[in-house]
Amino acid sequence: MTRIIDRRFDSKKKSAVNRQRFMRRFKQQIRRAVNDAIQDRSIRDLDNGEQISIPSKDLSEPQFQHGRGGIWEQVFSGNDQFSSGDLINRPPSGGGGGRGQGKAGNDGEGEDDFVFHLSREEFLDIFFDDLALPNLIRTQLARVTDYKTQRAGFTADGSPANINIVRSMRGALGRRLALGSPFSARLRELQKELDKVVEADGEDCDESLQLREEIARLRAKIEAIPFIDSFDLRYNNRIKVPKPTTQAVMFCVMDVSGSMDEEKKATAKRFFMLLYLFLNRTYEHIDVVFIRHHTVAKEVDEEEFFHSRESGGTVVSSALKLMHEIIAERYARGSWNVYGAQASDGDNWDNDSPICRELLGSQVLPYCQYFAYIEITPGEPQNLWREYEKLSGGHKNFAMQRIEEPADIYPVFRELFKKTLV
Amino acid sequence: MKRATATKTKQSKHLPATSEWSFEAIDAYHREIARVAAEFGLDVYPPQIELITAEQMMDAYASVGMPVNYHHWSFGKHFLSTEKSYRRGQMGLAYEIVINSNPCIAYLMEENTLTMQALVIAHAAYGHNSFFKGNYLFRTWTNADAIVDYLIFARHYIAECEERHGEEEVELLLDSCHALMNLGVDRYKRPPKLSLAKEKLRQSERTEYLQSQVNELWRTLPIHDTKPGKAPAQRFPPEPEENLLYFVEKHAPLLEPWQREIVRIVRKVAQYFFPQRQTQVMNEGWACFWHYTLLNHLYDEGLLADSFMLEFLQSHTNVVYQPAYSDRWYNGVNPYALGFAMWQDIKRICENPTAEDRAWFPDIAGSNWRETFDFAMRNFKDESFVAQYLSPKVIRDFRMFAILDDEHEAKLKVSAIHDDTGYRRVREIMSDQYNLGSREPNIQVWNVDLRGDRSLTLRHQQYRQRPLGGNVDEVMKHMARLWGFTVRLETQHEDGSVELVQETRLEKRRGQAEN
Numbered sequence: 001m002t003r004i005i006d007r008r009f010d011s012k013k014k015s016a017v018n019r020q021r022f023m024r025r026f027k028q029q030i031r032r033a034v035n036d037a038i039q040d041r042s043i044r045d046l047d048n049g050e051q052i053s054i055p056s057k058d059l060s061e062p063q064f065q066h067g068r069g070g071i072w073e074q075v076f077s078g079n080d081q082f083s084s085g086d087l088i089n090r091p092p093s094g095g096g097g098g099r100g101q102g103k104a105g106n107d108g109e110g111e112d113d114f115v116f117h118l119s120r121e122e123f124l125d126i127f128f129d130d131l132a133l134p135n136l137i138r139t140q141l142a143r144v145t146d147y148k149t150q151r152a153g154f155t156a157d158g159s160p161a162n163i164n165i166v167r168s169m170r171g172a173l174g175r176r177l178a179l180g181s182p183f184s185a186r187l188r189e190l191q192k193e194l195d196k197v198v199e200a201d202g203e204d205c206d207e208s209l210q211l212r213e214e215i216a217r218l219r220a221k222i223e224a225i226p227f228i229d230s231f232d233l234r235y236n237n238r239i240k241v242p243k244p245t246t247q248a249v250m251f252c253v254m255d256v257s258g259s260m261d262e263e264k265k266a267t268a269k270r271f272f273m274l275l276y277l278f279l280n281r282t283y284e285h286i287d288v289v290f291i292r293h294h295t296v297a298k299e300v301d302e303e304e305f306f307h308s309r310e311s312g313g314t315v316v317s318s319a320l321k322l323m324h325e326i327i328a329e330r331y332a333r334g335s336w337n338v339y340g341a342q343a344s345d346g347d348n349w350d351n352d353s354p355i356c357r358e359l360l361g362s363q364v365l366p367y368c369q370y371f372a373y374i375e376i377t378p379g380e381p382q383n384l385w386r387e388y389e390k391l392s393g394g395h396k397n398f399a400m401q402r403i404e405e406p407a408d409i410y411p412v413f414r415e416l417f418k419k420t421l422v
Numbered sequence: 423m424k425r426a427t428a429t430k431t432k433q434s435k436h437l438p439a440t441s442e443w444s445f446e447a448i449d450a451y452h453r454e455i456a457r458v459a460a461e462f463g464l465d466v467y468p469p470q471i472e473l474i475t476a477e478q479m480m481d482a483y484a485s486v487g488m489p490v491n492y493h494h495w496s497f498g499k500h501f502l503s504t505e506k507s508y509r510r511g512q513m514g515l516a517y518e519i520v521i522n523s524n525p526c527i528a529y530l531m532e533e534n535t536l537t538m539q540a541l542v543i544a545h546a547a548y549g550h551n552s553f554f555k556g557n558y559l560f561r562t563w564t565n566a567d568a569i570v571d572y573l574i575f576a577r578h579y580i581a582e583c584e585e586r587h588g589e590e591e592v593e594l595l596l597d598s599c600h601a602l603m604n605l606g607v608d609r610y611k612r613p614p615k616l617s618l619a620k621e622k623l624r625q626s627e628r629t630e631y632l633q634s635q636v637n638e639l640w641r642t643l644p645i646h647d648t649k650p651g652k653a654p655a656q657r658f659p660p661e662p663e664e665n666l667l668y669f670v671e672k673h674a675p676l677l678e679p680w681q682r683e684i685v686r687i688v689r690k691v692a693q694y695f696f697p698q699r700q701t702q703v704m705n706e707g708w709a710c711f712w713h714y715t716l717l718n719h720l721y722d723e724g725l726l727a728d729s730f731m732l733e734f735l736q737s738h739t740n741v742v743y744q745p746a747y748s749d750r751w752y753n754g755v756n757p758y759a760l761g762f763a764m765w766q767d768i769k770r771i772c773e774n775p776t777a778e779d780r781a782w783f784p785d786i787a788g789s790n791w792r793e794t795f796d797f798a799m800r801n802f803k804d805e806s807f808v809a810q811y812l813s814p815k816v817i818r819d820f821r822m823f824a825i826l827d828d829e830h831e832a833k834l835k836v837s838a839i840h841d842d843t844g845y846r847r848v849r850e851i852m853s854d855q856y857n858l859g860s861r862e863p864n865i866q867v868w869n870v871d872l873r874g875d876r877s878l879t880l881r882h883q884q885y886r887q888r889p890l891g892g893n894v895d896e897v898m899k900h901m902a903r904l905w906g907f908t909v910r911l912e913t914q915h916e917d918g919s920v921e922l923v924q925e926t927r928l929e930k931r932r933g934q935a936e937n
Contacts (some may be wrong), residue, residue: 003525004448005472008532013503014481021593022498029577062601062896064863070888072827075852077755078746079823079839087833088825116502 023122029054034123131401149238158235167234175232180222189219248283248337248369249330250276251323254305255344257294258312264376267403268343269306271374275341285336289326293319299326303347316348316384320359327367340364340371346382353387360388365395373400424674439727454725458716459548463792467526467555467566469547474529479519480504483527488518489527492580492687494596520546522698523553524566537733538838544716546626549709556800557704558696569694575622576687595681598900599667599688606667606689606820607696609858622862629679648778656872662881663867666901667692675876676906685904700803707761708799710742711769714762744788744820755852760820764807767816768794778814804856810827812849814840824851829887860885868912877908882923884915894924902928 010290023030040052082088107275154167183375194211201207211308252272254265279286290305291297294312297319331338365371388400424891437454438447452471459466484501485491491890521527528547530539554560584592599606663669667689671682698705717734720726744759745752768786771779772794775787786794802810823839838844838851853858868881880901882890894911902909911924 003470004445004452005470006445007472007474007478010474010478012477014478015484016485017493017496018501019494020498021493021495021589022502025495035542059499060893060896061597063604063895064882064894064897065891066861066863066885066888067891068889069829069831070884071886072888073824073837074827074855075749075755075822075824075848076752077744077820077822078748078752079821080746080748082823082836082839084823084839084841084844086836086838090756090827090832090834095450114499116506119692243617259847342915 013417017080026059026163029058030118034118050118050360051115052118053115056114059114078335150241152237152239154234155237156234158237162235164234166237168232169227171234172228172232175229176225176227179225183218183222187215187222190215190218203300240283247285247287248279249287249289250279251289251291251326251340252305253291253293253319253323253340253342253344255294255314255319255347256292256308257312257347259314259345259347260376264343264345265306267376268374271343271403272341275339275372279339287331287336289323291319291322291326293322297322314344315347315352316344317352317355317359320356320364322361324363324367327364328385331367338368340368342371342373344373344375344384345377346375346384348382348384350383353383356384357387357391360398361391361395365391365398368397370397370399371395375400375402376404377402378404436727438536439730441535441537441733443534443539447536447731448530448539448543451536452543454720455540455544455548455716458719459544459552462712462713462715462719463796464548464552465555466548466551467524469543469551470525470527471543471547472527473532475532476508479529479531480508482519484494487521487729488573489521489570490577491757492577492596493584494600495593496600516566518546520550521570522550522560522564522566522694523569526551526554526566526811535733538737539729541676541713541717541734541737544713545709548716549712550705553701553705553708553714553799555794557697557701557803558801559701559803563697564694572690577689579687580684583684587680592684594903595684596688598903599685601897601900602666602670602904603692604862606665606692608665608668610664611695625683629683633679655796657873658870659867660771663688664866666865666880669867671900672902673870673906677904700805700856703757703761703764703804704760704799704802704807705764707763707786710738710758710762711765714738732933746821755820755822755855760816763816763819764811765795767813768811770799770815771813782813783811804870805858807854808856809849809853812852814845817845822852824848863888863890865911875908876906876912878905879912881908881920882911882913884913887916889913890923894928896903896927898924902926 030052033054034050057124086397108229154164188213192217197205197211250272254260254268254272256265260268276286276288288302290300290302292300293314293316295315295318298310299322319342327338354412360371373388375382383398388398392398392400430818437450438444440447446783448471452469456469480501482489483504484497491497505724507822518531519529526869528542528551530542530662534542554564554566560566580592580596608722621920659669667685670677671689674682717726717731721731742756742759742762744756771783771787771793772791775783780787798807818841821840824837824844826835826837839848842850863884864885865880866883867878869879871877871879878901890911890913898909906928908925908927910926911920912919912920913923
């Protein structure tokens with residue numbers, strides 16, 4: 001009679017298309033909102049989605065409506081004090097007795113923002129929309145050529161270096177047994193017969209001589225079976241499996257000398273945060289190495305990296321040296337994509353800066369997919385900047401930027417990681 | 423009498439009283455509700471009950487409550503805002519969505535308890551359903567047999583246009599159409615019925631024919647200019663046209679055939695929802711009345727457990743609650759509350775009329791309530807229903823009062839309250855509040871400059887000196903995009919003077935890049 005239909009398992013996300021259209025249409029506004037949101041976030045909070053708000057006037061669907069003014073006469077409920085003819089002061093707009101439904105809708109809309117929730121993926125997608133690391137394309141191509149060889153059983157042909165001796169010998173033995181078995185059976189028969197004959201007639205009768213001759217012939221036949229044949233050879237089979245380069249290591253190098261105040265550190269932190277986020281999206285596994293330095297460099301954990309304070313002079317080269325050592329020791333080239341990000345206020349011992357340039361150019365950059373240097377200083381470029389500037393021409397994987405305040409970070413980030421097409 | 427039936431059926435069976443629902447339990451409830459509804463003589467489309475998830479409910483919400491609809495960003499926007507308030511728990515999803523179709527599709531949400539499912543079945547699958555089938559507006563304006571098919575047709579057609587002409591272009595067109603949607607309905611004419619087969623058959627014919635008509639209208643070569651002496655200036659349209667989208671579809675000079683078809687689709691959908699906008703109080707009140715009556719009847723028969731009734735009554739009371747004007751959550755008169763109160767009151771007038779009722783409603787006082795109900799449900803819309811049946815008792819119960827807000831006066835004035843002198847006035851104002859004609863500005867196509875610059879003039883007839891709201895220029899841009907040439911909007915004041923409110927200039931020629 002009636003139908004009760006269970007639709008709960010029908011295809012989900014029916015309105016996904018509409019949602020996408022909405023996102024596409026308001027891309028500009030959403031992007032702006034995402035940028036604002038980034039400014040307010042703390043480093044550990046970046047894996048979540050985001051509450052986005054867009055001024056609702058931007059996405060209103062206009063209709064002809066009555067505006068304020070003119071004559072309105074409306075019925076309300078719950079009279080507790082009025083009798084006809086009473087005069088009332090106008091309530092301040094929006095409050096008190098409220099106005100009619102038509103008008104309330106009208107007024108309310110313009111003021112509130114339209115708020116909705118972006119999933120983490122959508123949030124990051126927008127954030128990274130047209131960004132890509134400069135060498136990303138190369139890395140991706142490299143992904144395909146980066147193979148890992150893997151054992152995959154045995155094959156009948158291959159290069160002599162891959163001969164598997166045990167397997168080959170076992171095969172040869174089997175073949176010899178198989179080929180020789182009719183002869184061996186016959187041989188055993190003859191031997192028995194011979195024993196009988198010898199027992200009956202003695203050693204030298206004709207029959208026994210004949211038998212011996214035959215036995216000798218059979219033996220010869222068995223022995224003529226080759227000990228090893230090319231047919232027996234087995235080779236270790238190794239196949240190449242494309243190995244995704246899914247790991248990256250990111251070096252955060254920061255100057256923590258006295259001249260780096262909290263504000264500069266916070267700025268640097270955002271810079272690292274953004275790089276981390278980007279890598280996080282590109283690679284499955286990321287190691288982060290924090291190196292802080294004043295006159296000596298030290299590898300530390302994140303907490304210490306950002307929060308403990310030191311003072312003293314600055315020797316940047318110590319950090320680069322340490323970075324080089326760590327790369328050589330733990331992140332041998334090939335399986336790791338090395339990224340470096342260095343933040344400093346540019347204040348360095350004068351004599352040290354050329355050493356830094358030298359170190360960076362010869363020991364660090366060749367191992368890095370990308371190395372970015374930011375100088376956080378409101379004033380003139382410092383000596384380290386000038387030295388590094390000499391490098392920036394010759395190395396495509398090196399970039400540098402100057403940042404003055406936190407608000408500059410995002411544009412700088414875009415500049416640093418602007419999409420480069422091959 | 424009631425007691426007797428109760429004891430008689432008590433031992434027969436008790437419907438399941440768990441809070442978890444099961445298909446068997448829903449079926450059992452549905453069978454009983456259907457039986458009682460038939461005893462009361464409710465005439466319904468065969469109900470089709472569908473169980474859906476909360477997400478699907480939000481989907482249905484977003485596409486204006488239809489099971490299928492074309493794609494548009496605005497539906498995505500509605501989905502997002504619904505989802506947001508649902509997630510935050512600001513808003514429970516509506517108990518139900520019911521579609522005016524044959525069979526009548528009623529959605530039940532899986533999160534609800536068994537009690538709520540039974541409530542929704544009674545409310546939607548029998549209450550709303552019988553209203554859809556009986557009320558004259560729905561009978562005139564909508565075709566329950568064909569609506570789902572028509573929407574499928576519309577969705578495919580628009581998807582095809584997107585493939586051919588690009589999503590962007592279709593989206594812009596839909597934006598413009600949506601802006602004029604409320605003015606895309608025939609208020610007074612009878613519409614032709616929708617039907618999928620007919621639509622498909624006639625669609626290609628129509629596009630060709632339409633195009634030729636338009637060309638005829640805009641023919642630039644003068645034909646009969648032989649007579650000297652000027653013919654009286656030709657007026658076009660000869661009568662003002664209230665349906666803006668219809669006018670655009672038939673007469674806009676530069677639209678392509680597919681664009682006309684899309685205008686038509688939006689117009690048809692708007693027309694389909696037109697009755698719903700005019701019968702909120704009646705329709706919701708009717709559905710509330712029936713879920714209340716049907717379930718109480720089942721309880722009297724002894725089929726429902728007390729726990730069921732308590733949960734049911736709590737939801738019911740929430741739905742028909744009317745806050746006072748001074749409450750923080752006051753948001754106008756609650757149509758559920760008003761409608762429910764009015765239907766209950768009509769029943770009371772029929773069964774136990776007082777002297778006052780006899781004076782006010784001589785026709786129905788003491789009559790058979792079922793017949794009176796049937797008549798009222800079939801032949802009214804909110805405006806006339808309130809004007810006809812809002813009784814002094816309901817006005818008193820709601821403690822209604824009317825406030826006059828005249829911008830020329832410094833203070834608001836209480837123009838009528840719930841007393842002998844005020845009943846009629848309150849009723850009149852209340853009725854006007856539900857009159858779409860006064861709720862929405864009256865804007866019609868007034869004139870087209872046929873021989874000149876092809877500009878289109880809209881005229882707004884002002885109602886009680888109310889000006890047009892803030893986004894007039896946005897809507898006018900949409901109108902100009904559809905029309906393809908300059909569009910003007912005039913306001914005719916109540917004293918007859920005419921004022922130009924807005925002129926949106928647009929000169930677009932075929933083949934030029936649109937922008």
